[in-house]
Amino acid sequence: MNREEKAKQVKELNETFSKAKFAVVADYSGLKVTEFEKLRRELRNNNAQIRVAKNTLLRRAVVSTDYEGLTDHFTGTTAIAVAYDEPVGLAKAIAEFAKEYEALQIRSAGLDGTVLSADDVVALSKLPGKDELRAKLLGTMAAVPTGLVRVLNGVPQKLVYALQAIKDQKEN
Numbered sequence: 001m002n003r004e005e006k007a008k009q010v011k012e013l014n015e016t017f018s019k020a021k022f023a024v025v026a027d028y029s030g031l032k033v034t035e036f037e038k039l040r041r042e043l044r045n046n047n048a049q050i051r052v053a054k055n056t057l058l059r060r061a062v063v064s065t066d067y068e069g070l071t072d073h074f075t076g077t078t079a080i081a082v083a084y085d086e087p088v089g090l091a092k093a094i095a096e097f098a099k100e101y102e103a104l105q106i107r108s109a110g111l112d113g114t115v116l117s118a119d120d121v122v123a124l125s126k127l128p129g130k131d132e133l134r135a136k137l138l139g140t141m142a143a144v145p146t147g148l149v150r151v152l153n154g155v156p157q158k159l160v161y162a163l164q165a166i167k168d169q170k171e172n
Helices: 003-019 033-045 055-061 068-073 087-100 118-125 130-171
Strands: 022-027 048-052 078-083 105-111 114-117
Touching: 003 048, 003 055, 003 078, 022 068, 022 087, 033 048, 033 087, 048 087, 055 078, 068 105, 068 114, 078 087, 087 105, 087 118, 105 118, 114 118
Parallel strands: none
Antiparallel strands: 022 078, 022 105, 048 078, 105 114
16 A cells, blocks of 8 residues: 555545544454454444554544544554444444454444443443434323323313213112
8 A cells, every 4th residue: 555545545534533423443353254244234224334444544544533542442453433423323233243243342432532441332332322212202292291181181071970970860
């Protein structure tokens, strides 16, 4: 790889890190190509991607980004997974994959300028996703008016039952 290709790759990686909301550094040594492709497909479903690059290029690419703290973790065989919208989807996908395939080792991650450990990524993967949180919020918001309508409906309904009981009693 000549100097121009390296500069181009550093620029692409820098743009990737600049757009990313969450990045995970992992060691992929011992992972088969088919397994790596499976991980790549899974991440693509979560609006994320994974790339393999040389550590020196990664160190240059993270300069002046939120992920500058990850430079110490760029050693050995390094793969970088980045998410562009929500971090939980990427964390869930990569944590489940690492549990299934022990060859993939999560080293660290970066979120909003903070360096997270592998345990933090696993903890993040256990949180509900954006869609699940929205559904819970919508359910809570719908429950309040429904309960109010039931309460307000209860008073006239009891009055109607009382009037019906009086009518039945007078008929007998």
